[in-house]
Amino acid sequence: MSNEIERLSNPGLPEHQHRATDIDPVAEKKAERQVALYFVLSAIGTLVFIYSYIFVPITSFVFVPILGSTNTHQLLLGLGLAFSLLFIGIGAIHWAKQLMPDNEVIAERHEFRSPKDERDDFVATVKERAGAAGLGRRSLIKRSLGLSLGLVGLAPLVLLRDLGPLPAKQLETTNWAKGVRLLTDPGDRPIKATDLEVGAVAQVLPELGAGVERTLSSIGKDAVLLIRLRPEEFRLSAERLSWTYQGIIAFSKICSHMGCAVALYEQQTKHLLCPCHQSTFDVPQAAKVIFGPSARPLPQLAITVDKDGYLVAQKPFNEPVGPSFWERSS
Template identity: 50%
Template sequence: MAQDDNSGKDLAAANSSSHDLLPVDTGTGVVSPDAVENPGHPEHRQRVTDLNPKKEKQAERTVFILFFLSAVGSLWAVAAYMMFPIDGQMELVRSNNLFIGLGATLALMALGIGAVHWGKALMADHESVDHRHPVRGTDETRARAIEIFEEANEESGFGRRSLIRNSLIGALVVFPLPAVALFRGLAPYDEDPVELLHHTMWKKGTRLARDPSGAPIKASDVTLGSAFHVIPEDLNDAKDVLNEKAKAIVLLMRLKPEDLNELPERKNWSYNGIVAYSKVCTHVGCPVALYEQQTHHLLCPCHQSQFDVANHATVIFGPAARPLPQLPITVDDEGYLVAQSDFHEPVGPSFWERH
């Protein structure tokens, strides 16, 4: 009987313990079977930088070095852009991409690692609760906002850690410079871009050649529904091959002659259903290279502008503002496709035409 009493006491103690551990639904008074004990916060462990002033100084120097390396990476990217100009030689193109990429990588990576290390090793390390409440523009709210900024400044050490603060500011100041240098290089320095893009290597009698082999194309090679990526046959004789190619690249397609809806003044710009249009999108200059032979649509993969080849490459969708320029073509005595002239309008983005 005594044993039964002890069992009853143990059961009561267990039930009491379960009520202490499991939350009770205040509406029904029923203990949820899935409820678990609130584990609370683990015991706070101080970092080595909190306990050892030497380690704190070492961490501060590490963050400074990382921010300094970020600034060096940004400046190196600008220097590499100038040291390895893109002038048509593939070796210089590779070096340009490699060293600018390394500089930009160092700038980004060092800045990110430095910021993370600063937060983990030096900023205030304690738990806090941010109680949500309706946002009001009262004096108390404004005063508390100022206090929060002051607390953040104190906890981060931004105001008193001048070495880190100044190195971060320096890294952020030089960080945009590579982008400025690279984008500035996209525009000509001393020439009118409209004039530059109004003239390409195409001229009367220039043969159309395959890109990149340079093999001339006969009209008989272009089958119905096919598309050829085309360059001028004498492209490699140009002084600045890459820039000239960027302006002169063409997409060549063959449709059924009855599917072409040609303007009277352009009737002789095609040859037996073969048409040639600039491959440079009139939106921002991406290569228009996706051809759908059933619909006769050209798609620019950058921003999804679509052009109707059967109707003078007019814009049927997307942000492009004007049709693709058409290259007038014919055949020579040997049956090779040749240009009748240059484009009759500037190639590339429409904004180049604005003065």
């Protein structure tokens, strides 16, 4: 115990050393003059700044080694401000280290624990009240209270059911399948490669089988953007290139970040931009993300043409469209 007290009263710090300025009036005076000198140098820097701002012509130049021909006005402004701030800082530090009080101060703390008599009082009061309420005697009430409190805790869990059924696999599939024609949206017309000029963009939806209705939620998953580039502009793997047709490439229009419609195409840069959080996708690189929060490219739909020359899907998307968390929906 006595060792513990000793360790707390002396936690191992080296013995306090007094500064020369604490014990020698000459050193103290010298330090005071040094601090004043730094502040005067700072003031001179500020005056240089003000003088050059008002009197040095903007068009004057001076030759400075390393920098070469340099604008005098800007050079003096920069140097003046730099000296001004630098010497204020040096002066303040020197002042604090040499002249400001250097006493070690102990911050008194009260003990967090309550005194023993207060703790005893508290325990006695709780026992007394519990006895008065008859908790010890009324075991029936004690048990039924436990049951009631336990069930109350379960109630919020039941409400989780209101979040609806899990989406299972339905978010992973769209109406795109092998041989499904691409229809213009709006217009619902099948589209040929020649309908799209280089640089053009079109939104398309899949042609649905008889009896299948187009719903808002199916459009939300099926919408696809067609973009036509020159074939030599692509920077794609051989496989991805085989998913394009004569420079036409198709991507899901649903942003892979949080599902907004990727609606802006910059023809010059060939970037697709999502307006919600500015994810930017590079079309020639299979919609690779080059900026923004999205973590994966827009899914690419493999396309080709049917025997009549209309654009069709080669196969379904090979990954879920939309936000990345859909992948974990099952």
